[in-house]
Amino acid sequence: MxxxxxxxxxxxxxxxxxxxxxxxxxxxxxxLHFQEAVTDILGDVFTWDSRVWRTLVSLLFRPGFLSAEFNAGRRVRYMPPFRLYLIVSFVLFLTLSLMTDYVVDFGDASDDAVEVSISLDSEDEATAEESESAQSEAAEAPSSLTEALQARIDAKAPLVRDDPGGYVRELLEYLPQVMFLMLPVFALLLKLAYLFSSFHYLQHLVFALHYHTFVYLLYLASMVLEQIAMYVDGIVALPLLIYLPLALRRSYASSWPGALGKSLFLMISYGAALVLGMAAAAVAVLVTM
Incomplete structure (x- = not known):
């Protein structure tokens, strides 16, 4: 040779x-001749295509299987978890940005409710200002940072009243960053749930990527079904409740009581973390508008 x-x-x-x-x-x-080059390209495309379908089917219908395969070292036959997350999250948040009305509908009927809410807030602000005035006279060293932030929020409140839809659109721009930052938080909670196991943080992070990708796909499916006038709220909530314990049981070889208990812990603790994260994003959007 x-x-x-x-x-x-x-x-x-x-x-x-x-x-x-x-x-x-x-x-x-x-x-290479043209025919040979086309054959090679098609071969690469169909190989990639088979990986995509194999990954999506496993993710949707075999909870925890992809994470278990990753932990076992069988990774080449599936899409990398981070790449899969990026692709699905991009599609989801792009769809959300194009379908803002799907997330929140500020129609004419809701404008009155917003005005009433702002009106009540204004009364509360007036009362709060009187109270703050009295407190400022008594306190020699008030918290300047807190007062500055509150003043900034109060100044931006009319913008939310005048254009609530714009505020929601601004908030949606923060959503991908917030959810990306929540991934290590979810992995940390998994680490706490399996504190005395042999699993490493990276393995927990891979599980977090797979689980969030599943949630995003489910949410995308719900948006599609909503567009064809199908009631999907209960249909979407049920898989979310079932998927997590099934995935934990397969990925971590947990017993049923262990998987259910850890699922409850994750749902409560991660739910609280999500609320805090979204609240921080809401304040950040209001301050920077």
Whole structure:
């Protein structure tokens, strides 16, 4: 066999198979005909396509299977969890940005309710201002940071009253960042739930990526079904309740009582963390509007 056919054309490493073990390049001629090039491209596309379908089917219908496969070292046949999360989250948040009315509908009927709410808030603000005035006279060193933040929020309140839909659109722009930052929080809660196990934080983070990707896909499906006038609230809530304990049981080899107990812990603690995260985002949007 000639020297040129036994060494990698990219890094000159001796070959032992179809792919170079040093750089990963596939061995092949540089003077491919058009038909051969098309065949290679289609082969790569269908290989990638099979990985996508295999990954999505496993994620949707085999809770915890992908995380268990990752922990077992069987990873090449599936899409990388981080890439999968990025693709699905991009599609979800792009869809949300194009369908703001799906998330919240500020129609004419709700404008009155908003005005009443702002009116009540204004009365509360007046009372609060009187109270603050009395307190400022008695206190020599008030919290300037808290007062500055409150003043900023009070100044921005009319903007929310005049354009509540714009406020929601601004808040939606923060949503991808908030949810991305919540991933390590969810992984940390998993670490606490399995504190005395042999699982590492990275494995918990992979589970968090898979679980959030499933939730995003479910939410996307619910939006599609809503557009064809199907009632899906209960249908969506049920898989969310069932999926997590099933995934924990398969990924971590938990017993049923353990999986159910840890699911309850995660739902409560992560729910509280989500509320805090979204509240912080809501304040940040209001202050920066």
């Amino acid at each position: 000639e020297e040129g056919t036994t060494r990698c054309r990219n890094c000159d490493t001796p070959l032992d198979g179809l792919y170079c073990h040093n750089c990963g390049q596939r061995e092949g001629r540089g003077d």
